[in-house]
Amino acid sequence: MTTKLDRHAGELAALGHPARLAILRFVVQAGADGAAAGDIQAHIDIPASTLSHHLKRLVDAGMLTSRSEGTFQFYAAQYDALRTLTSYLWEDCCKRGKGSCC
Amino acid sequence: MTTKLDRHAGELAALGHPARLAILRFVVQAGADGAAAGDIQAHIDIPASTLSHHLKRLVDAGMLTSRSEGTFQFYAAQYDALRTLTSYLWEDCCKRGKGSCC
DNA sequence: GCAATCCTTCGAAAAACTTGGAAGCAACGT
DNA sequence: ACGTTGCTTCCAAGTTTTTCGAAGGATTGC
Numbered sequence: 001m002t003t004k005l006d007r008h009a010g011e012l013a014a015l016g017h018p019a020r021l022a023i024l025r026f027v028v029q030a031g032a033d034g035a036a037a038g039d040i041q042a043h044i045d046i047p048a049s050t051l052s053h054h055l056k057r058l059v060d061a062g063m064l065t066s067r068s069e070g071t072f073q074f075y076a077a078q079y080d081a082l083r084t085l086t087s088y089l090w091e092d093c094c095k096r097g098k099g100s101c102c
Numbered sequence: 103m104t105t106k107l108d109r110h111a112g113e114l115a116a117l118g119h120p121a122r123l124a125i126l127r128f129v130v131q132a133g134a135d136g137a138a139a140g141d142i143q144a145h146i147d148i149p150a151s152t153l154s155h156h157l158k159r160l161v162d163a164g165m166l167t168s169r170s171e172g173t174f175q176f177y178a179a180q181y182d183a184l185r186t187l188t189s190y191l192w193e194d195c196c197k198r199g200k201g202s203c204c
Numbered sequence: 205g206c207a208a209t210c211c212t213t214c215g216a217a218a219a220a221c222t223t224g225g226a227a228g229c230a231a232c233g234t
Numbered sequence: 235a236c237g238t239t240g241c242t243t244c245c246a247a248g249t250t251t252t253t254c255g256a257a258g259g260a261t262t263g264c
Contacts, residue, residue: 009120015191016115017222018108028192031199037241047224052242054222071231071240079203086188089117090130097133101181119252139211149254154212156252173210173261 007062008088011081014061019046020054024063027077034067034076109164110190113183116163121148122156126165129179136169136178 015021022044027035041051055075058064063082064075093102117123124146129137143153157177160166165184166177195204 005124006120009118009123011118012114012123013118016111016113016118018111019222021111021114022107024191025193028203029194029197029199031196032203033199038239041241048241049224049226049243050222053224056242057221068230068241073241077203082191086191089126089184089188091127092131094133095131097131097135101130101134101179121252140209143211150211151213151254151256152252155254158212159251170211170260175211 004088008085011061011063011085014057014063017054019044019050020058023051023054023058023075024077027064027075028079028082030076032076034065034074036069036072036074038072040075106190110187113163113165113187116159116165119156121146121152122160125153125156125160125177126179129166129177130181130184132178134178136167136176139175139177142177 015024023040026040026043037051037055040055041048044051046054055064055066059066059075063078065078067074067076090102117126125142128142128145139153139157142157143150146153148156157166157168161168161177165180167180169176169178192204
C-alpha cells in the first residue's frame, strides 16, 4: 500500500527537477487541452529522448495525462492532483503551535 | 546564477522524499517556534544521523531554518518560501489556453 | 572534571536518477 | 510502397541520493 505521504512525496520528487518543473509550468499554462511533446521540446530545448523520460516520469507521478492525436502526443496538466498536492503541504498548519502563518 | 526555476526545483526536490515531507509537515504544524530535532525524530522514527542529513537538506533548500537553544536544535518552517513555491506552480495558469482550472 | 544528552559529521556501500545516441514504431503524405 | 515526421524505448555510463553505524563536537548537570 502506498500512503498519501508517499504518493505526495513522489509527486514532489517528480516536480523536483528543473526540466520537469519547466515542463509542468509550460503545460499548466497551456490550459485544459495541454501541449504537444514537440511544442514542449521547442520551449525547453532538450534532446527528444531525455524529454520523453521526463514526460514519462510526470505521467507516472500523476501530474500529467497524455493523449495521442495522429502522430502528435499531447500532455495536459492534472490540475486536481496539483491542487491536492499544494493543499497537503499546508494541511493543519500551525495546529500545534502559535503564529499566524497561513 | 541560479534562476528562479532552479531554486524552486531544488525546493521541490527537497520535499520529494517521504521522510523529508513528513518532517516538513510536522514542522509546519508546529507553528512559528518550530520543533526540536529530538521531537521530530520521535515522530518519524528514523536513525539520528539519517534525520540530520534530511534536516540539512531542507535547510539548504531554504524550507526550514534552524536555531540552537542549549543542546537542543530547533527547526522552523519558512512559511514564506513555501507560499512562494506553491504560487509559482500556478503562476500564469491557463494563460495560453482555455479552461477554468484555477 | 566527568558523564550524560543532543545532535552533527565521517565514511562507505547500495540504490535511484539523469543523460542522450541509436534504433524502433506509428501515422501521414505522395 | 516509401520517405518523413513525431515521439518512445533500448542501452549504457556517469552522477546523485540514500542509508546508518561509528566517531566527534557542544552543552548541561553533578
